[in-house]
Amino acid sequence: MENRAADRVGIALLGSGRIGVGHARALSGVPGVDLTVCDVDVGRAERVASELGARHCAIEEVFSRGAGIDAVVIATPTSTHEELILRCADAGVPFFCEKPVAPDLEGTRRCIEAVRAAGIASQIGFQRRFDPGYAEARRRVRAGELGEIHRIHMLTCDQHPPQEQFVATSGGIFRDCLIHDFDALRWVTGHEVESVFATGAVRGDPFFETYGDVDEAVAVLRMDDQTLVTAQTSRNNGQGYDVRMEISGTRANATVGLEPKVPLVSVEPGAAFPDADPWVDFIARFEACYGAELAAFVDVVRGKTPSPCPIDQALEALSIAVAATRSCREGRVVRLSEIREN
Structure with a gap:
């Protein structure tokens, strides 16, 4: 499956649901x-393709x-x-894949191999x-502008819970939600997680408990340089x-996400920040990022640049999520070496 011309790339988008529609629009804008x-659902694919002037199959x-x-x-x-x-x-075809690669470590390793x-x-x-x-x-x-890093706090909190059918197959809040924080933690710091202690609770819809999941969770991670990290999700x-x-x-210090649309409310006298309507979901918050990563993938396919996030990176983030899930269920500290050895 080779390029028909040096300046054209044939991309097949598999899946035209909520995230797929966004990806279709982003890809249609890449020269x-x-x-x-x-x-x-061929009919759904046809509707999305028709809107964008693309093919469907x-x-x-x-x-x-x-x-x-x-x-x-x-x-x-998933x-x-x-x-x-x-x-x-x-088939020997390059690919971009939404996380996760597979629901478990064994499947992820098979894909990597x-x-x-x-x-x-x-x-x-x-x-x-x-x-x-x-x-x-x-x-x-990486430039050392913050000095020696001693502590990090991360959080990812949804405004509203997902539907029950999504929770049933999501793999749990650590695999579905905090896995993005785990990847960002490794990418930003250049260090690996050494151990995790996590706990969680069901404070909203009872169906989370039905599927062995929680809707509120906290994790404490120790990095290989002994930096302490807290991560929250809701x-x-x-x-x-x-x-x-x-x-x-x-x-x-440095804070990501402290901008006018951050959903915080100050009760200090005279405080007006933040002053914009809060983000409603991850698609709105990261819309530009989705477009940028897909444009980067097209450059990868063209051979212009190496992959910014190859498949082995998924294994590392998933390993942390698996450790957090095990810790939450068993009520103990889980070392990453325990996960990698299994």
Whole structure:
């Protein structure tokens, strides 16, 4: 499956649900991309493609010879990711995939091995790597501007809980939600997590407990340089969608997400900040990042740049999430070496 012309790239988007529609719009705006929208629901794919002036087809057609596809973007349900990645590896097609690669470590490792054997490019959708705030925090940390980092606080809080059918297959709040914070933590600091202690509670809809999940959680992480990290997550943050990272060093600090739309309310006399309408969800907050990561993927497919987030990065973030999940369920500190050895 080779490019038809040096300046054109045939991209098949698999999945045209909520995140898929956003990806379709972003890809349609990248110069030189010939977009094909694919879904098991062909009618839905046709509607999205028609809106954007793109082609559409069933997912099965993507991997057939002569389909004119140079790369694949996977935005289908989590349970399908592993199978589709393995099909990309078998066909020798570069791919972008929303996290997670697979619901468990074993499936993730199978995908990594297949991708390495096939020698194809891969990129995982940790979009915060394309957020200007996280990028600037990374620059300051790596440049030593904050001094020695002693503590970090991170949080990701949804305004409203997801639907029950999503929770049933999400893998839990640490895999679904805080995994983005875990990836950002590694990416910003350049250090690895050594151990995790996590706890959680169900304070809202009882169906979270039905699926062995929680809707409020806190984790304490110890990094390999002994930096202490706290991470919080919630499915019930009524003020708005809140994502922040606060980094404190011996010389200075840096905070990601402290801007006019952050869903905070000060009760100090005379305080007016923040003064804009809060973010409502992750799609609105990271819309520009999704576009940037997909444009970067097109450059990866064209051979202009190495992948900014290859598939092995997904294994590291998932390992932390698995450790946090185990800690929450067993009420103990879990070392990452325990996860990596299993």
